[in-house]
Amino acid sequence: MASILSATGLTKRFGDVTAVRDLSFDVEAGTMTGFLGPNGAGKTTTLRLLLGLADPTFGEALVFGRRFAQLERPATCVGAVLEAADVHPGRTGRDHLRVLATAARVPPSRVAEVLALVDLAGAADRRVAGYSLGMRQRLCLAAALLGSPELLILDEPTNGLDPEGIRWLHDFLLGFAAHGGTVLISSHHLAEIAEIVDRVIVLDHGRLVTQCSLAELTAGSSSLETAFLELTGGARR
Numbered sequence: 001m002a003s004i005l006s007a008t009g010l011t012k013r014f015g016d017v018t019a020v021r022d023l024s025f026d027v028e029a030g031t032m033t034g035f036l037g038p039n040g041a042g043k044t045t046t047l048r049l050l051l052g053l054a055d056p057t058f059g060e061a062l063v064f065g066r067r068f069a070q071l072e073r074p075a076t077c078v079g080a081v082l083e084a085a086d087v088h089p090g091r092t093g094r095d096h097l098r099v100l101a102t103a104a105r106v107p108p109s110r111v112a113e114v115l116a117l118v119d120l121a122g123a124a125d126r127r128v129a130g131y132s133l134g135m136r137q138r139l140c141l142a143a144a145l146l147g148s149p150e151l152l153i154l155d156e157p158t159n160g161l162d163p164e165g166i167r168w169l170h171d172f173l174l175g176f177a178a179h180g181g182t183v184l185i186s187s188h189h190l191a192e193i194a195e196i197v198d199r200v201i202v203l204d205h206g207r208l209v210t211q212c213s214l215a216e217l218t219a220g221s222s223s224l225e226t227a228f229l230e231l232t233g234g235a236r237r
Contacts, residue, residue, distance in 0.1 A: 004029045004151060004182060005050065009059035012045055019045040021206040023059070027184050027199075029150075032177045034193040034214070035186040037203035038232055043186045044082070046203070047155050051080055063151070075104035079144030080153040081137075089129035093120055093139050096128060097146065106146045114142040119168070134165040141172075152176065154185045158192060170196050194224040204232040 005027035012020040020042040027033050037043050048054040050061045052068030061067065064077055071077055087096055097111045115121045118138040123131065131139065137157060144152060152173070158166045166189075173183055174196055187193045200217055202209040209231050210217065214224065221227040 002029050004064050006062045010049060010056055010061055011058040012049060013057045019206055023208055025201050025208055025211050029182050030180060031199050032183045032197045033199040033201060034197040035184055035201050041203040042206035043203055044155055047153060075147030077149055078151045079149040081140045081144050081157055082155045087128045090127060092125050092127055094124040097142060100143050101146050104147055110146055114145045118142045133160040151182045156186055158189055166192060190225040190228055202231055
């Protein structure tokens with residue numbers, strides 16, 4: 001399968017701190033990949049580098065063979081939900097998406113479509129200040145879907161969700177992948193991730209620990225969590 005997302009020798013320094021060190025990996029089209037690592041492993045920094053929100057000190061990050069800034073209409077290629085997504089509390093969910101659709105040159109009709117996709121049509125005209133955390137997460141996902149992207153990049157999308165919300169998100173992502181989409185998802189909830197991903201990328205201290213299929217990683221272990229702790233030394237921390 002073709003690689004649609006790649007990092008080559010990716011390094012990011014913040015003063016004396018090196019958050020990402022000589023990181024290289026690929027994400028193949030049509031896969032659901034878990035992007036895993038302990039706190040401070042460099043996951044969010046790497047995602048920001050991939051999305052052009054930060055510049056690498058060294059190395060290169062490519063999306064569909066180009067740097068993110070070189071994509072002509074990025075919303076039609078990549079949809080992203082980062083952990084600290086900002087939504088103006090005074091706007092309605094519908095108005096929030098209308099603003100983003102205009103900026104992304106997406107037809108206004110797409111707003112109603114994505115609201116239906118994430119089960120927010122009934123709350124579309126309520127102010128975001130009155131949304132629950134789960135509803136805000138769905139609104140952020142709706143924003144990521146506006147351009148009908150082939151690739152979703154999600155940073156800790158289940159944070160604060162109840163079991164019902166997590167199950168809904170997992171079912172949605174499995175359906176997205178089943179229709180040919182590609183997902184890169186960062187999470188600390190290993191048991192949940194193990195239910196949906198087919199490949200994993202594991203970081204520790206800003207370096208690549210392994211990149212392989214979930215089956216390969218767990219072949220000699222009872223669970224993803226066990227294999228993860230063995231790789232990152234988490235059991236000794």
